[in-house]
Amino acid sequence: MHFEDYTPLFQAQVLALADRISGKGYFPNPSEISKGPNAYMVVCLSDDDELIGFAHGTVLPKNTLASFLENRVTDIPDDLRKADAEGAIGVIQTVGVLPEYRGERIGSKLLTIVHDKLVGLGGDKLIATFKRGPGSTKIEGVMERMGFTFWTRQDSYWREQCDKGEFLCTQRTDKCNCQALFFRKAVY
Numbered sequence: 001m002h003f004e005d006y007t008p009l010f011q012a013q014v015l016a017l018a019d020r021i022s023g024k025g026y027f028p029n030p031s032e033i034s035k036g037p038n039a040y041m042v043v044c045l046s047d048d049d050e051l052i053g054f055a056h057g058t059v060l061p062k063n064t065l066a067s068f069l070e071n072r073v074t075d076i077p078d079d080l081r082k083a084d085a086e087g088a089i090g091v092i093q094t095v096g097v098l099p100e101y102r103g104e105r106i107g108s109k110l111l112t113i114v115h116d117k118l119v120g121l122g123g124d125k126l127i128a129t130f131k132r133g134p135g136s137t138k139i140e141g142v143m144e145r146m147g148f149t150f151w152t153r154q155d156s157y158w159r160e161q162c163d164k165g166e167f168l169c170t171q172r173t174d175k176c177n178c179q180a181l182f183f184r185k186a187v188y
């Protein structure tokens with residue numbers, strides 16, 4: 001397998017993979033979100049050039065952390081507030097790997113690539129967000145190895161959108177039961 005920077009050539013494959021993992025309609029247009037000097041996306045391809053994973057992140061513009069968190073997280077620590085005012089918060093927003101390739105550390109390689117890129121783009125405090133359904137794999141160990149600590153968990157983060165049918169959660173039962181997990185790390 002190998003890793004490449006995202007280009008629009010991968011758009012359809014990234015969307016199909018995201019639909020399968022995070023729920024249909026959850027993930028916006030990958031070419032849109034990977035635009036701009038502070039955004040970055042990497043893909044992982046099999047030896048047959050099948051897309052088997054991707055991850056993306058961005059360095060947030062100044063004073064946009066609260067809105068990035070959709071104003072749902074109220075206990076923002078001081079060091080994050082300060083970094084937010086400086087435009088130095090890097091966020092790893094999504095990582096996805098095909099279920100049949102899990103356990104091969106592809107996810108942690110993708111995370112590491114995005115992590116290093118965000119640091120290079122001026123990310124001083126990093127946040128990683130995960131949408132996790134009841135059957136999802138554990139991410140805590142990978143994040144700890146990368147120096148992240150658990151920050152907060154939001155049980156109802158997606159519920160409103162999910163209930164409105166804005167995306168189709170893969171593991172939805174009669175209600176939305178996926179969580180948002182947030183990890184954080186100080187680079188310097």
Ligand SMILES: [Zn+2]
Nearest residue numbers: 162169176177
């Ligand atoms: Zn849901």
